[in-house]
Amino acid sequence: MTVVPVVDEVALRLAALDQRYTALRKALVTTLASSGRPLTIPDIIAATPTLPQSTAYRNVTALIDAGVVRRVSGSDDHGRFELAEELSGHHHHFVCSNCGQVDDVRPTPRLERALAEAARAVEEDGGYHVAEHRFDLVGVCAGCREA
DSSP states (O other), rough: OOOHHHHHHHHHHHHHTOOOOOOHHHHHHHHHHSSSSSSSSSHHHHHOOOHHHHHHHHHHHHHTTTTSSEEOOOOSSEEEEEOOOOHHHOOEEEETTTTEEEEEOOHHHHHHHHHHHHHHHHHHHHOOOOOOOOEEEEOOOOHHOOO
């Protein structure tokens, strides 16, 4: 989804919850939509200098409550944030165990078939019903490998 439809969809979601879509929230959503990876609050502030730190935390929390943003776990203690999957498209993550960076990984048909098979095995072996999947790969990013 491109930035304009995302901004419009977020406006609709916030309006349905009687939440205001302020210029700062719009800037935050635009930053997340154009990032290509989950961002920490310092990353968001660096990319959106007009956004004060206290406002960034408050607005990220409000957008999480509205189902627009979700928190992504990394290999460190830093929270990272991205748009909800229905806004950003289905994807997975690569987590660098060295520097903690989290990158989006767009799934290939081959990967999705493998994950669907793994989900079927979990359902059959454990008696579960799998409704969706999230998949994180953990390793060392290219930047850390070169260093």
